[in-house]
Amino acid sequence: xxxxxxxxxxxxxxxxxxxxxxxxxxxxxxxxxxxxxxxxxxxxxxxxxxxxxxxxxxxxxxxxxxxxxxxxxxxxxxxxxxxxxxxxxxxxxxxxxxxxxxxxxxxxxxxxxxxxxxxxxxxxxxxxxxxxxxxxxxxxxxxxxxxxxxxxxxxxxxxxxxxxxxxxxxxxxxxxxxxxxxxxxxxxxxxxxxxxxxxxxxxxxxxxxxxxxxxxxxxxxxxxxxxxxxxxxxxxxxxxxxxxxxxxxxxxxxxxxxxxxxxxxxxxxxxxxxxxxxxxxxxxxxxxxxxxxxx
Amino acid sequence: xxxxxxxxxxxxxxxxxxxxxxxxxxxxxxxxxxxxxxxxxxxxxxxxxxxxxxxxxxxxxxxxxxxxxxxxxxxxxxxxxxxxxxxxxxxxxxxxxxxxxxxxxxxxxxxxxxxxxxxxxxxxxxxxxxxxxxxxxxxxxxxxxxxxxxxxxxxxxxxxxxxxxxxxxxxxxxxxxxxxxxxxxxxxxxxxxxxxxxxxxxxxxxxxxxxxxxxxxxxxxxxxxxxxxxxxxxxxxxxxxxxxxxxxxxxxxxxxxxxxxxxxxxxxxxxxxxxxxxxxxxxxxxxxxxxxxxxxxxxxxxxxxxxxxxxxxxxxxxxxxxxxxxxxxxxxxxxxxxxxxxxxxxx
Numbered sequence: 233x234x235x236x237x238x239x240x241x242x243x244x245x246x247x248x249x250x251x252x253x254x255x256x257x258x259x260x261x262x263x264x265x266x267x268x269x270x271x272x273x274x275x276x277x278x279x280x281x282x283x284x285x286x287x288x289x290x291x292x293x294x295x296x297x298x299x300x301x302x303x304x305x306x307x308x309x310x311x312x313x314x315x316x317x318x319x320x321x322x323x324x325x326x327x328x329x330x331x332x333x334x335x336x337x338x339x340x341x342x343x344x345x346x347x348x349x350x351x352x353x354x355x356x357x358x359x360x361x362x363x364x365x366x367x368x369x370x371x372x373x374x375x376x377x378x379x380x381x382x383x384x385x386x387x388x389x390x391x392x393x394x395x396x397x398x399x400x401x402x403x404x405x406x407x408x409x410x411x412x413x414x415x416x417x418x419x420x421x422x423x424x425x426x427x428x429x430x431x432x433x434x435x436x437x438x439x440x441x442x443x444x445x446x447x448x449x450x451x452x453x454x455x456x457x458x459x460x461x462x463x464x465x466x467x468x469x470x471x472x473x474x475x476x477x478x479x480x481x482x483x484x485x486x487x488x489x490x491x492x493x494x495x496x497x498x499x500x501x502x503x504x505x506x507x508x509x510x511x512x513x514x515x516x517x518x519x520x521x522x523x524x525x526x527x
Numbered sequence: 528x529x530x531x532x533x534x535x536x537x538x539x540x541x542x543x544x545x546x547x548x549x550x551x552x553x554x555x556x557x558x559x560x561x562x563x564x565x566x567x568x569x570x571x572x573x574x575x576x577x578x579x580x581x582x583x584x585x586x587x588x589x590x591x592x593x594x595x596x597x598x599x600x601x602x603x604x605x606x607x608x609x610x611x612x613x614x615x616x617x618x619x620x621x622x623x624x625x626x627x628x629x630x631x632x633x634x635x636x637x638x639x640x641x642x643x644x645x646x647x648x649x650x651x652x653x654x655x656x657x658x659x660x661x662x663x664x665x666x667x668x669x670x671x672x673x674x675x676x677x678x679x680x681x682x683x684x685x686x687x688x689x690x691x692x693x694x695x696x697x698x699x700x701x702x703x704x705x706x707x708x709x710x711x712x713x714x715x716x717x718x719x720x721x722x723x724x725x726x727x728x729x730x731x732x733x734x735x736x737x738x739x740x741x742x743x744x745x746x747x748x749x750x751x752x753x754x755x756x757x758x759x760x761x762x763x764x765x766x767x768x769x770x771x772x773x774x775x776x777x778x779x780x781x782x783x784x785x786x787x788x789x790x791x792x793x794x795x796x797x798x799x800x801x802x803x804x805x806x807x808x809x810x811x812x813x814x815x816x817x818x819x820x821x822x823x824x825x826x827x828x829x830x831x832x833x834x835x836x837x838x839x840x841x842x843x844x845x846x847x848x849x850x851x852x853x854x855x856x857x858x859x860x861x862x863x864x865x866x867x868x869x870x871x872x873x874x
Contacts, residue, residue, distance in 0.1 A: 420612045422609075422612040425577070425612070428599050429600070429604060429605070429674075430625050430626035430673070430677065431630055432600060432625070433600060436629070440625075445614075
């Protein structure tokens with residue numbers, strides 16, 4: 233084959249591959265990139281109670297977010313809740329996955345289904361379940377505890393950060409369990425026997441042998457849970473309501489209640505930027521930390 | 528008293544008996560192989576010695592004390608796993624040091640012993656490598672060093688060479704034997720590879736369906752297989768039906784046109800079991816026709832159709848002319864090269 237023909241086949245191949253990816257690329261640009269860019273632009277527009285949205289370029293919304301401590305407090309609350317929910321899922325989910333992995337065939341199947349089951353139910357339904365259990369004087373658990381005389385007043389759950397953290401941790405648990413589970417699948421089943429034959433006790437085996445190997449799974453699960461929790465809408469909306477706002481519910485309210493679309497857009501864009509930074513940053517850290525061991 | 532003693536050991540999973548009445552006495556410094564096809568119970572037996580499984584019956588004693596009462600972490604046995612089971616998040620040196628750390632060996636002493644162990648398996652300079660970045664053979668050596676550095680009373684090897692390619696396996700066999708001879712650790716090897724078992728062990732325990740078929744030196748098990756299973760499993764073998772002709776004086780053992788004086792005590796019909804390399808082409812003997820002739824470098828392999836059924840003959844390639852395909856030949860062998868079994872027991 234001559235060099236010229238070679239080049240022409242190559243260009244033809246390149247063209248073909250572009251043509252083949254074009255439909256997916258157009259969809260990606262059309263439904264994700266363009267709306268995202270429009271949202272970014274929207275965050276620089278002006279808005280007034282009577283004049284509505286004015287397509288001008290000003291920094292008003294961003295200045296408001298930066299100067300008003302209300303927003304700082306709200307973002308701080310968002311990430312605090314996400315971080316606590318992530319910690320709870322990690323502390324409970326990692327042992328859960330480990331125990332699940334050690335179960336024998338039939339039980340493993342049943343319990344895996346139990347853990348994944350909640351994913352089949354709407355987040356709204358699951359969160360409302362918490363509200364039914366702990367919602368004020370009429371919550372089932374509250375009623376029971378009060379009738380037993382264990383508590384005087386209903387446990388504060390609704391409209392509290394604790395409530396939000398607990399409900400979010402519950403909703404996000406399957407993601408953590410699945411992520412750790414996937415990491416456990418890569419662990420050599422004989423490795424615990426190997427450590428035991430060298431004289432290690434049960435606790436040492438978990439701390440020195442198992443935990444370091446499933447840590448990448450815990451961390452990637454943490455990234456998933458954190459980003460989903462920080463951008464969660466349904467759970468904070470139901471548990472926190474209007475009183476305790478997080479970034480997602482605030483953006484929603486600006487869009488649909490106040491109708492201040494530009495401010496809502498600025499909040500949403502800031503949340504997105506912060507999440508991307510956190511996720512990309514921690515992912516890079518994890519990859520560097522474990523590159524040598526787990527390719 | 529033997530060093531390691533297994534006395535009527537059995538293992539049952541539900542209603543299924545995996546190991547049955549396993550008794551063996553291992554002397555100090557001996558190299559023993561458990562040989563058998565997969566599912567014969569050899570790995571189960573090894574795991575019972577290691578303590579990962581509890582025997583359903585019988586006793587395991589090390590230097591007279593009951594081993595089954597000792598927690599696996601306290602047995603002090605060195606184990607090399609089929610998958611090596613190295614700790615992927617630790618370097619080669621850290622892997623080897625782990626057992627010493629568990630024994631609270633001081634840091635200086637530890638470093639010295641780890642270095643010596645790695646040098647022994649030929650991995651000097653690989654201390655800081657992670658297992659992922661080592662070849663299968665190197666990982667195997669790390670696993671061996673890790674098992675040996677704790678100076679185990681018994682070294683247990685669970686199909687350690689089965690994941691290596693043929694050439695490397697042969698090298699590792701020689702090396703394993705040398706290391707074992709040098710340090711004199713009592714060793715038990717589980718394998719399904721008869722060549723591996725024969726080239727490495729002092730004694731072979733041939734197992735089938737959870738039972739011991741034969742315990743003996745490699746020569747004994749090869750030359751004098753105790754059962755049809757052993758003769759079939761350890762290399763190729765020919766079985767000929769033969770009977771005793773009492774009309775002749777003295778009585779003769781007859782297989783087709785081949786005959787020899789009947790050995791004492793042999794009556795009626797028997798099965799002659801014969802290794803292919805012990806058969807020679809001669810002027811008289813069992814009539815046969817060569818079906819195929821295969822050249823295999825250092826030897827020729829003949830597949831023959833004889834009066835008593837198909838047979839395999841192996842002749843050394845010593846330069847002498849060999850019969851060709853389709854040629855009629857006579858097969859002969861020395862009486863002492865065959866082993867006899869009562870008929871009906873043939874596989």
